Amino acid sequence: MNIHVTINARHAAKFLLALPLVLLATAPQAQQKTGMKVGLVNVQKVLAATPGGQSVAAIRKQADTDLGAQAKKIQALQQKGATAPLSAADRQALDTYVKTYNASTQKYQKQIADKFAPVAKTVNTAVATAAKAQGYSMVFDYAIAQQSGMIIYADTKTTDITQAVITRVKK
Numbered sequence: 001m002n003i004h005v006t007i008n009a010r011h012a013a014k015f016l017l018a019l020p021l022v023l024l025a026t027a028p029q030a031q032q033k034t035g036m037k038v039g040l041v042n043v044q045k046v047l048a049a050t051p052g053g054q055s056v057a058a059i060r061k062q063a064d065t066d067l068g069a070q071a072k073k074i075q076a077l078q079q080k081g082a083t084a085p086l087s088a089a090d091r092q093a094l095d096t097y098v099k100t101y102n103a104s105t106q107k108y109q110k111q112i113a114d115k116f117a118p119v120a121k122t123v124n125t126a127v128a129t130a131a132k133a134q135g136y137s138m139v140f141d142y143a144i145a146q147q148s149g150m151i152i153y154a155d156t157k158t159t160d161i162t163q164a165v166i167t168r169v170k171k
Contacts, residue, residue, distance in 0.1 A: 035137075036137045036138065037134075037135050037136045037137050037138075038136065038137065038138045038139070038140070038159060039131055039134070039136040039138070039139040039140070039159050039160070039161045040139065040140055040141075040142040040145065040151070040154055040156060040159045040160050040161070040162075041127055041130075041139055041140075041141060041142060041160070041161050041162050041165050042141075042142050042143065042160070042162040043123065043141045043142075043143065043144075044143060045162055045166065046123050046126070046127075046162060046165050046166055046169060047119065047123060049166045049169060049170060050119050050122055050123055050126075050169045051119075051122075051169075052115065052118060052119045052122070053119050053123075055115050056112060056115045056116050056119055059108065059111050059112050059115060060112060062108075063104075063108035063111075063112070066104060066108070067101065067104060067105060067108065070097060070100060070101045070104060071101065073097050074094065074097045074098060074101060077090055077093060077094040077097065078094070081094070122169055123165070123169060126165045126168035126169045127139055127161075127165050129168055130161050130164040130165045130167075130168050131161060133164070134161060134164065136161065139161065142154075142156075142160070142162075
């Protein structure tokens with residue numbers, strides 16, 4: 001027995017528009033039925049409190065300053081080139097600036113990665129331990145969740161475990 005269903009474009013559009021609303025309406029019940037508990041953590045605050053986190057922040061700040069200055073030089077020459085052809089000296093300078101910028105970027109990325117690896121392990125362990133201790137099934141980085149739009153609303157009084165994580169990284 002074959003069943004054939006035909007949906008016209010207008011009905012499909014209504015269905016697709018309504019689907020997210022249906023999912024949002026059912027999500028709270030699904031969370032309550034499964035006992036899933038979702039938490040948030042401010043990773044930047046945790047990093048600042050973590051031993052070694054300050055050195056990562058210092059390198060990032062230095063990189064931002066240095067790379068920002070280099071980027072301004074590149075942008076100035078690019079803007080100059082947008083209005084008139086660059087001289088041979090300006091083209092050479094632009095090429096040198098771009099190469100220096102790329103090399104500096106790689107250098108800073110390596111420095112940050114080297115310093116961040118042990119700190120990240122400490123932070124991840126502390127987040128997992130605090131989340132398990134408080135019965136959380138899932139924890140999001142508050143800043144990333146907010147920037148990405150993954151979380152539209154959260155009662156931070158009941159979901160924020162940042163202080164518990166900071167307490168654990170200081171042990």
